[in-house]
Amino acid sequence: MGRAPCCDRKGLKKGPWTPEEDKQLVDFIQANGHGSWRLLPKLAELNRCGKSCRLRWTNYLRPDIKRGPFTAEEQKSIVQLHGIVGNKWSMIAAQLPGRTDNEIKNYWNTHLKKQLRRMGLDEPPPGPTAGCPAARHMAQWETARLEAEARLSLLSSSGAAATATTSGSASSSSTAAAGAAVAERAKPADVFLRLWNSDIGSSFRKAAAPVSVKEEEAVVPGDDSSAASNEMDAAAAEYQMFLDFAGEELGLFHGRHGGFSLFPPLDVLAEASLDTAF
DNA sequence: AATATTGCCAACCGCCGAGAT
DNA sequence: CATCTCGGCGGTTGGCAATAT
Numbered sequence: 001m002g003r004a005p006c007c008d009r010k011g012l013k014k015g016p017w018t019p020e021e022d023k024q025l026v027d028f029i030q031a032n033g034h035g036s037w038r039l040l041p042k043l044a045e046l047n048r049c050g051k052s053c054r055l056r057w058t059n060y061l062r063p064d065i066k067r068g069p070f071t072a073e074e075q076k077s078i079v080q081l082h083g084i085v086g087n088k089w090s091m092i093a094a095q096l097p098g099r100t101d102n103e104i105k106n107y108w109n110t111h112l113k114k115q116l117r118r119m120g121l122d123e124p125p126p127g128p129t130a131g132c133p134a135a136r137h138m139a140q141w142e143t144a145r146l147e148a149e150a151r152l153s154l155l156s157s158s159g160a161a162a163t164a165t166t167s168g169s170a171s172s173s174s175t176a177a178a179g180a181a182v183a184e185r186a187k188p189a190d191v192f193l194r195l196w197n198s199d200i201g202s203s204f205r206k207a208a209a210p211v212s213v214k215e216e217e218a219v220v221p222g223d224d225s226s227a228a229s230n231e232m233d234a235a236a237a238e239y240q241m242f243l244d245f246a247g248e249e250l251g252l253f254h255g256r257h258g259g260f261s262l263f264p265p266l267d268v269l270a271e272a273s274l275d276t277a278f
Numbered sequence: 279a280a281t282a283t284t285g286c287c288a289a290c291c292g293c294c295g296a297g298a299t
Numbered sequence: 300c301a302t303c304t305c306g307g308c309g310g311t312t313g314g315c316a317a318t319a320t
Binding site for chain 2: 304307308309310
Binding site: 038 | 304305306307308309310313314
């Protein structure tokens with residue numbers, strides 16, 4: 001019953017790959033394709049588990065992998081996407097051509113997480129709402145919102161007097177409202193703001209806010225948590241609506257724009273071509 | 279110069295869903 | 300339908316390099 005065993009787990013080499021092993025693997029895949037990873041090590045005469053070969057190929061040897069430091073645009077995309085989908089590294093990687101999920105995960109854990117922590121925007125401490133995706137991602141959401149506002153002031157400064165709202169991470173919904181007002185006047189091709197100012201964004205904000213506040217409250221064991229639980233469910237539902245909206249309306253997770261970023265480059269933004277965004 | 283500490287990242291581990299038998 | 304593996308994913312770790320003391 002079932003398939004044949006994956007591989008003989010005895011005597012297989014582990015640890016860092018040597019240049020010779022790399023060459024063997026690359027030569028074989030370029031000549032034959034990887035086909036079945038289970039059979040590959042035997043066919044390529046590698047003393048490695050198929051899983052190890054797959055990992056080495058996808059994370060390091062693949063010819064289309066982009067090496068080198070992350071660009072500012074890539075960093076932004078990672079932060080924004082992480083704010084939306086969380087630790088779905090493969091999903092984030094799919095939007096960043098040439099980058100692997102492992103690379104992005106490492107970069108997040110070693111660089112971006114620290115940056116956000118310095119800004120006071122790291123994930124909330126474990127608590128009663130730790131499992132609520134809406135609460136968990138509000139900090140990153142806020143990061144993206146602040147950038148949208150900064151871009152708005154740049155855009156509006158060319159026409160009318162700029163009402164810059166870059167007041168830092170402590171800014172509240174009032175600055176969001178100010179940003180929305182400017183957005184209404186400027187009609188920018190800003191995907192984020194369109195989303196933020198939509199009914200979906202509005203209901204998401206309303207649903208998420210009480211959860212964030214509750215997060216700071218201590219929970220006494222034995223308390224009736226059904227009310228809080230209901231709010232968590234509501235916030236999660238709103239969050240799901242946002243995800244659906246982002247995915248279906250914006251083509252966020254289908255690479256429709258080829259190399260996704262919520263924020264197009266400023267020069268593109270200045271041309272304000274809505275057709276390219278939707 | 280020697281040692282300790284910190285940061286980085288390649289690779290491993292364990293879990294899970296899909297699919298084969 | 301049950302059982303089992305494969306392939307893929309996210310979390311974690313170990314070792315090396317860089318930096319600080």
